[in-house]
Amino acid sequence: VSDSGLGFSHNRFIALIVSIAFLVVLFEGASELGGGMIKAQVEQTTSKFHPEKNAEDRLKPAMVLATEANIDNSVEETSEAVAAEWSAEGSCQQVIEGNDMLQFNLKEMVVSANCKEVTVTLKHTGAMPANVMGHNWVLTNNTDFMPVAQAGGAAGIENNYVPVGDQRVLAATTIIGGGQETSVTFSIDSLVVGDDYTFFCSFPGHYAIMKGAFKVI
Ligand SMILES: [Cu+2]
Known part of the structure; x- marks a missing residue:
């Protein structure tokens, strides 16, 4: 050592x-x-704060809120505009628009019980053809709406997606494409004041979004 x-x-x-x-x-x-x-x-x-990671998830709630707010605003403005212009006599002539975004511009149509006949004119303000983004305007009571919409889809475009000879259909226009216009004139004698009716587009799948309330007052 x-x-x-x-x-x-x-x-x-x-x-x-x-x-x-x-x-x-x-x-x-x-x-x-x-x-x-x-x-x-x-x-x-x-x-979770990384700009790219989960960006969609983080933005989703805000976008949904914004979209709902936009829809609510547009409906409110439309309803207010319609309410301001509404008159018993004028209500016998209804004009409604459909577009390429699966939308009607009205959520509610109110007609006077004094109308001898009601004419509904549908204008397609979009550009897509009838076989892709066709629209029509169909009227039923609320309970018939879903079954008639489904039967309409099965009836095919050759029948304008409306079940042939179906008494549940109170009124219906033809199917039109972008830039076209169609109308239907019908008596409201069989409609009851205060009852709830639904108008909708019976092009397959459209009725889920393209629908609204039709009222007789
Ligand atoms: Cu449609």
Whole structure:
């Protein structure tokens, strides 16, 4: 056993070096583990704010709210405009528009019980052809609306998507495409004041959105 000159034995010196090396390795391992944990936590915390990650999910609620607000506004404005212009005599002539976005411009049509006949004119303000984005205007009572809409879809475009000879159909126009116009004139003698009627487009799938209330007052 030789003296190192520092007061340590050779074996003690080796043991000290090994201990230091062990501590260094242990420390590095620990800091890597700790660093990794911190890194993971930072990623977890910040990933939801990453501009691209989950961007759609984060924007969705705001967009839905905005869309609903827009629809509500447009309907409200339309209803107000219609209410302002409404007159018993004028209500016998109704004009409604359909577009390429599966929309009617009215959610409600109100006619006077004094109308001998009512004429509904449908204008397609879009540009798409009738076989792709065709629209018509069909009137039934509320309970017949769904079954007639479905029967209409099955009747085919050759029947304007209206079930042939179906007594539940109170009035119906032909199917038209973008830029076209059609109308139907019918008696409202069989309609009851205060009852609820539904107007809709019977082109397959459109009735879910393209519908509204028809009222006799
Ligand atoms: Cu339609």
